[in-house]
Amino acid sequence: MNRARLRIALVTPMLPVPHDLTRGRYIHETARCLAKIADVRVYFQTLRYPRLPGIVPKSYLYGDVPPDYKLDGVDVEAFSYGSLPVLGRPLNGWLASRALTPRMATFAPDVVVGYWVYPDGFAALLAAHRLGKPCVVGALGSDIHVRSGSNAWLTRRTIERADALVVVSEAMARGAQAQFGADPARVHTIVNGFNRSVFRLQDQQQARAALGLPMQGRLIVYVGRFVEAKGLIELLDAFEKMAAEDGDVRLALIGDGVMAPQLPGLVRDRGLAERVLLPGSMEPVQVARWISAADLLTLPSWSEGYPNVVVEALACGTPVVATDVGGTREILREDRGLLVSPRDAQALRVALTEALRRPWDRAAIAASMARSWDDVAAETLQVCESVVARRSARRQG
Known part of the structure; x- marks a missing residue:
């Protein structure tokens, strides 16, 4: 008997957009390959700042993402939520979850995966808890390495409450445990792959x-x-x-x-x-x-x-x-x-x-390089299946 395909809600603030084609390509590739082996819907949530001079953070390349945004090989729903730079930071996870939860409820996922620990992983976690589903949080780099103030505290809270934490390197796994008290048993290292049909030896x-x-x-x-x-x-x-x-x-x-x-x-x-x-x-x-x-x-x-x-x-x-x-x-x-x-x-x-x-x-x-995005997707699915099975066993016990 074939197993039913897992229904995965994937939450991210980073995907390729017309004003920044390099943004979030690794998440796009992971989602595209994951969609071959599971039922995946991607929730592409972006911050919307007031259109006032000097209010957009200097590190942020701002551009509108239309609601009809599409991406090759991915079922994606794009939406935005309003906030303010700096002042809104402690509330961004909660604000994002308010916009995310009703959208995710219509999909009825088995598990939620949120990339970028705070605010997006936090928003995914809140939405998952409201729907009674487990949540896997994915850390990508600066969301572990460059944290301070309220961001650091909320990052720790997210990691503590997630059913699993996925990181992209062993260095990040050690950092998550040392800085944010991540439980080693719930930390999974899944390193990135590459598109082997595109990135290959050429003359x-x-x-x-x-x-x-x-x-x-x-x-x-x-x-x-x-x-x-x-x-x-x-x-x-x-x-x-x-x-x-x-x-x-x-x-x-x-x-x-x-x-x-x-x-x-x-x-x-x-x-x-x-x-x-x-x-x-x-x-x-x-x-x-x-x-x-x-x-x-x-x-x-x-x-x-x-x-x-x-x-x-x-x-x-x-x-x-x-x-x-x-x-x-x-x-x-x-x-x-x-x-x-x-x-x-x-x-x-x-x-x-x-x-x-x-x-x-x-x-x-x-x-010397062989790892594909299909490998990344397969390992990500294994983590998702493990947290779903663990949640089911707790309910039955």
């Missing part, structure tokens, strides 16, 4: 030709959000000195974010307008082409969970120079790239220069 020269890039010279690529915490200032400082010593090295910054309007000026001020490319945000197929065209990918973040762009770069056979934060060390072995300390432009410059000189085996790097 570097063919990739450059397709992008109209010069065949000669060395290219470093950054892919991600344009925010200060991604280490973009340190990267520009490091590259400025590299460019002064090497006339054939270029840097491409791919993505979008709150720093996007100021990046061209920062590049010009350093005299790098001819050496730094700003092709913008793009779909994964184009991202893979840029990564394949590059000699290196760099990610100089101050904080990370399990940076998926590092996984994707290695799957393309491109070595990586990244900061030793979060779960990056769990991905980046010596034969795949170099690790440096965060917020250190000099160390970053030295590592980038050294990495460009090394004879990396791109085919071996690509062959």
